[in-house]
Amino acid sequence: MGDPREPPEGAPEGGSGNEDEYRSVVFDESFVRAARIQELSARERLGGGFGRATRPRIRLGPLGTVPRQAVALLLVIVLAFAAAVYFGISSPSREGTRPAGSQLTVSLMALSPTATVQPVGDPAHPFAALPVGYGDGSAGLGVPAAAATAHFTKIEVTRALDTVQRYLVASSLAPRALTQGDTGDVRTFVTPGELAQYDQSMATASDDQHHAATGWIVRFDPAQVALATASVKVTGDVRVDESGDGTLRISTDHTFVYALRAAGAPESAPVTLQSVRRELHFDLDRGDIAAGQLRLVDSVLQSGPTACGVPLANYLQPILAAPGGTAPPAPPAIDPGNHARPAWQQCGVLANG
Known part of the structure; x- marks a missing residue:
């Protein structure tokens, strides 16, 4: 019985059938994410409105390679920090509640x-x-x-x-x-x-x-x-x-x-x-x-x-x-009329x- 990894008609001529010889041309996920253009999805091609099959990829600098979940978490942290700073400044501090001016x-x-x-x-x-x-x-x-x-x-x-x-x-x-x-x-x-x-x-x-x-x-x-x-x-x-x-x-x-x-x-x-x-x-x-x-x-x-x-x-x-x-x-x-x-x-x- 033949090797189950080989196609039914056998290995193609001129090749060993080993995937190793194609690894040099396989694109990993980081390569795809770094691409300057992005192919339109099937839904976008059927919907029309695009004069081409690709569109430029929006570059986000270092964030361009960050997973969406990580970006969302980062935004939540930034918003929470901003809220803390805002309420810390706007709320009265202990010293700020004290009456101003001469107190004694x-x-x-x-x-x-x-x-x-x-x-x-x-x-x-x-x-x-x-x-x-x-x-x-x-x-x-x-x-x-x-x-x-x-x-x-x-x-x-x-x-x-x-x-x-x-x-x-x-x-x-x-x-x-x-x-x-x-x-x-x-x-x-x-x-x-x-x-x-x-x-x-x-x-x-x-x-x-x-x-x-x-x-x-x-x-x-x-x-x-x-x-x-x-x-x-x-x-x-x-x-x-x-x-x-x-x-x-x-x-x-x-x-x-x-x-x-x-x-x-x-x-x-x-x-x-x-x-x-x-x-x-x-x-x-x-x-x-x-x-x-x-x-x-x-x-x-x-x-x-x-x-x-x-x-x-x-x-x-x-x-x-x-x-x-x-x-x-x-x-x-003491002169009561002397207001000095x-x-x-x-x-x-x-x-x-």
């Missing part, structure tokens, strides 16, 4: 003594005459135990309280900020939406209710004032609430007492106690809590003994006691002054 409102008040400012009796123990209830440094901040609120978990509240406490330490207790002119440590707590306002307050402090450096930091002029001791006495409390479904509101109200002397004075120089009350309101969203930052929205500060009428926006200006005491200057007269003086600038009377 500051109120400053000098507390003027009615009597001569006397130095402490014992410079080695400057706080001996303080009433009961003042703690030493952060121990006096009175930060409460965290508890979940309506929209924030206990863990989120714990982190928010920790951020506020660290801010209070950096801005009210740290010698670097108090008398050494440092502003960088406090800046790390400021949200991106308030950085411009913060930087302007430090560069060009102004008592315009928005750009007072002392609204952010308790600080004294290093050229005029020095700490007699790094210890600071504190009393006050911290309250937790919500100002919206996505915003945690933390309010603090503290009185800080500093032991001060003139800059460059010896340790035997007179020491003066300066009281500063800070009432602050912070807003923190979940992004702030995760980043360890906060938004200070309201700052009220009272400082005494301080002369009425002195500028407090850049540095607090205490009345330092001389060895025999320092008499405070008379408060300036801001109406919000206030001065109070220091109790037991």
